[in-house]
Amino acid sequence: MRYELYYWPTIQGRGEFVRLALEEAGADYVDVARRRGKRGVPAMMKVLEDKRAARPPYAPPFLKAGKSIIAQTALILFYLGPRLNLAPRDEAGRLWVHQLQLTITDLVVHIHDTHHPVSGWLYYEEQRPAARRRTQDFWRYRVPKFLGYFERVLQHNGGTYMVGRRISYVDLSLFEIVEGLRYAFPKRMKRFERKVPGLIALRDRVAKRPRIKAYLASKRRIRFSQWGIYRYFKELDA
């Protein structure tokens, strides 16, 4: 099965959680919108704007698997999990990794909104005081609660993987969260990391996996930038 991933071609964004799973599994996939010319972004827009579709995606990322189109990052991973051998086989285990992924989804909104709390249609510079305040509470309350929760789940499961005895897509997603927070908040994250040693070790473990390592060194891995979920502003990292 050749999967088609549809996502914005210049950012890691939400699509990256799916890319990491496809890469770790060595899956056959096309990152559609990164193709040149009409077969790239216009092909993605065509699917998004198809008014006759019975089950249209609301927004990227979405995945085409045969005739199915599946949207919503966490749902794409729920779908791919067993197919890529990146989720437990039993029903309860599958629901549990999905639940964790949905909690990561919530965290991602909070990360994004640190720099754009007021509106995505304003520049950062137009919402700076609000961003500063949002960031302050993000690091005071949200980060300790979210990452503390994931750390606890990880330690309870033995410290190697989040769920069961094998790697799952949620481990890969937490790698991405750590990387993103390091990019956007290098100083704050450096101070915080000692509180979640398990997650940091998990991040290192994921980074060393042969396929992930090759992927991170390749051009397929888009660099962090000022246009994604994670953005660096010196004043927010105080």
Place this chain on the structure above:
Amino acid sequence: MRYELYYWPTIQGRGEFVRLALEEAGADYVDVARRRGKRGVPAMMKVLEDKRAARPPYAPPFLKAGKSIIAQTALILFYLGPRLNLAPRDEAGRLWVHQLQLTITDLVVHIHDTHHPVSGWLYYEEQRPAARRRTQDFWRYRVPKFLGYFERVLQHNGGTYMVGRRISYVDLSLFEIVEGLRYAFPKRMKRFERKVPGLIALRDRVAKRPRIKAYLASKRRIRFSQWGIYRYFKELDA
């Protein structure tokens, strides 16, 4: 099976999407945190603060079904859907209603953040200018896109239900969204409703269902208030 729902006892909030499904199905359930004394909120906090739990919920709402504890609103509904006969039976259909519910989940964050864009740890009065701007873009961009999307899906499916030929939990959730927007933004919503006639007719259809009608008239239905997702501020409804 007697289900136990755990959610904050004084607001509709995210728990209401689950309550509506349980009520429509005539399910046997306990709204745990609404019980008096120690068996109420303290019983919920005990589950939340149990450091030894292998699969702890991150936050309410969560559902206890036998020995399983399931958190995340959309996942609770995904789990309950087939059990309450409120989801299609086929796998693709089940994933599709879940996808729609996840998009409702995204919308709920945007609704909440109209009045609290900067921080949940500040009063509304402390973030009024940001709330005004966030609300402006919410009604200019988000509402037309989200509700327009749901309207299109509904019409494409024949106009009666969102998915298939029977009611599903996503129909109930969209009822709640319309009710919530009417409470928080009576003037704006009144003007907007003509653009989504299908959703308004769906709202009416849901409101007339015997069990929902009885539920809405009962004390089990918590009133909208200034403490939930949907809050009324005259200046935001300009």
